[in-house]
Amino acid sequence: MxxxxxxxxxxxxxxxxxxxxxxxxxxxxxxxxxxxxxxxxEHLADDVRQAVALCPAQAIWLEExxxxx
Amino acid sequence: MKRIAVxxxxxxxxxxxxxxxxxxxxxHLTVIGAESRPPYDRPPLSKQILTGAWEPERAALRSLPDLxxxxxxxxxxxxxxxxxxxxxxxxxANGTSVGxxxxxxxxxxxxxxxxxxDLAGVHLLRTLDDAIALRAALLGGPRVVVAxxxxxxxxVAAAARAMSLEVxxxxxxxxxxxxxxxxxxxxxxxxxxxxxxxxxxxxxxLRRLRRAGGRVTGVELDDGTTLPADVVVLxxxxxxxxxxxxxxxxxxxxxxxxxxxxxxxxxIYAAGDVASWxxxxxxxxxxxxxxMNATEQAMAAAGNLLGDAAxxxxxxxFWTDQYDTRIQAYGIFPPDAEMRIVHGDxxxxxxxxxxxxxxxxxxxxxxxxxxxxxxxxxxxVDRAPWTAFAATRALSPAIVN
Numbered sequence: 001m002x003x004x005x006x007x008x009x010x011x012x013x014x015x016x017x018x019x020x021x022x023x024x025x026x027x028x029x030x031x032x033x034x035x036x037x038x039x040x041x042e043h044l045a046d047d048v049r050q051a052v053a054l055c056p057a058q059a060i061w062l063e064e065x066x067x068x069x
Numbered sequence: 070m071k072r073i074a075v076x077x078x079x080x081x082x083x084x085x086x087x088x089x090x091x092x093x094x095x096x097h098l099t100v101i102g103a104e105s106r107p108p109y110d111r112p113p114l115s116k117q118i119l120t121g122a123w124e125p126e127r128a129a130l131r132s133l134p135d136l137x138x139x140x141x142x143x144x145x146x147x148x149x150x151x152x153x154x155x156x157x158x159x160x161x162a163n164g165t166s167v168g169x170x171x172x173x174x175x176x177x178x179x180x181x182x183x184x185x186x187d188l189a190g191v192h193l194l195r196t197l198d199d200a201i202a203l204r205a206a207l208l209g210g211p212r213v214v215v216a217x218x219x220x221x222x223x224x225v226a227a228a229a230r231a232m233s234l235e236v237x238x239x240x241x242x243x244x245x246x247x248x249x250x251x252x253x254x255x256x257x258x259x260x261x262x263x264x265x266x267x268x269x270x271x272x273x274x275l276r277r278l279r280r281a282g283g284r285v286t287g288v289e290l291d292d293g294t295t296l297p298a299d300v301v302v303l304x305x306x307x308x309x310x311x312x313x314x315x316x317x318x319x320x321x322x323x324x325x326x327x328x329x330x331x332x333x334x335x336x337i338y339a340a341g342d343v344a345s346w347x348x349x350x351x352x353x354x355x356x357x358x359x360x361m362n363a364t365e366q367a368m369a370a371a372g373n374l375l376g377d378a379a380x381x382x383x384x385x386x387f388w389t390d391q392y393d394t395r396i397q398a399y400g401i402f403p404p405d406a407e408m409r410i411v412h413g414d415x416x417x418x419x420x421x422x423x424x425x426x427x428x429x430x431x432x433x434x435x436x437x438x439x440x441x442x443x444x445x446x447x448x449x450v451d452r453a454p455w456t457a458f459a460a461t462r463a464l465s466p467a468i469v470n
Contacts, residue, residue, distance in 0.1 A: 012395060018443065056112070056361050
């Protein structure tokens with residue numbers, strides 16, 4: 001799983017950090033998303049998918065290997 | 070369960086459909102949307118789309134290939150007109166109908182209008198087409214009056230000021246955003262707008278629209294004054310879009326009244342702006358017109374439709390961007406809550422506040438403090454005792470309203 005973020009779309013909601021704090025953080029000054037792990041380990045995959053689904057700005061995407069979808 | 074219909078193709082309807090598929094439900098899925106555009110996002114309409122920072126296409130919620138992967142019968146541009154519960158059918162404006170075994174209602178809200186709403190120069194802002202039309206009007210350099218200083222009205226005013234237009238906001242309450250956050254934050258929002266050159270007229274009611282030759286020429290207020298205007302934006306709130314459900318047998322109060330699991334009737338669920346439900350954590354029935362709730366409630370409703378039996382009790386999250394300021398909030402903000410500043414300083418344009426109600430923290434608000442407010446959210450989840458904040462600095466007076 002590869003995580004892609006778009007900082008220009010991000011609205012700093014922090015939902016991704018609440019879902020997957022090992023993978024996402026927010027910049028101190030404006031809360032914009034920062035990626036901590038571009039290819040997170042498999043045990044975090046569900047948390048990352050939750051972050052993608054919850055993001056209110058569609059600022060996170062996944063490139064998944066295998067048969068997802 | 071072979072057939073599920075989702076009525077509404079905006080954030081909540083789309084999320085419900087995607088959740089069903091992600092959870093492995095493989096039956097026949099129909100998504101019905103009144104607008105002909107593919108699903109798009111609404112928060113940018115009063116911000117980036119109005120200012121022109123984004124082209125309208127950028128508001129799309131999904132690419133066309135992503136929509137195709139839903140394997141849904143997507144009926145766009147088709148308005149639902151009636152629900153036949155015993156017959157398990159949704160009737161559409163074009164005379165056809167869609168049968169279902171289970172249903173998700175996500176028809177959102179309809180903006181409030183005034184007599185004269187159809188005059189040239191008068192704008193509502195709910196759809197992407199509304200935003201495109203308003204942007205085109207703003208490009209003509211008009212004098213703008215915005216009626217209503219809630220989330221939508223204040224964001225529209227900020228966008229119009231970013232385009233260097235002459236903008237006046239009129240609002241019957243004493244400060245902007247009073248219903249959302251109370252008097253103290255409302256006063257800061259008023260200051261923010263005045264600092265950016267937006268005129269605010271609070272405590273006045275719009276009596277009628279002035280017209281000449283089919284065009285609006287201004288607004289007449291109840292204090293006897295008239296404000297000239299070339300463009301008038303009505304941001305007067307919205308009503309749940311439940312007209313098509315009248316006579317269906319569903320309970321319609323403030324929206325579709327659901328149980329704690331977002332269920333309106335056996336096999337029938339509702340989500341997003343249109344749905345009200347009793348929130349177990351806060352002990353109150355609520356209906357939220359917030360972007361985040363559309364996603365969260367649609368996920369919960371679809372999950373419950375598939376058998377989760379999980380009460381929906383999120384910590385509500387919402388935000389607004391105005392000029393260079395981002396206000397973010399978690400929880401609820403009752404009018405009789407108390408407020409304390411728990412981080413930063415309002416005079417420095419960066420702070421976080423906690424709201425206490427009946428002995429517990431029920432809400433936290435960040436003003437240009439995104440990381441802090443996310444951390445403070447924990448207080449709402451934990452129902453932290455309010456006594457812990459009694460000694461904390463307050464904006465004077467401490468009572469929110």
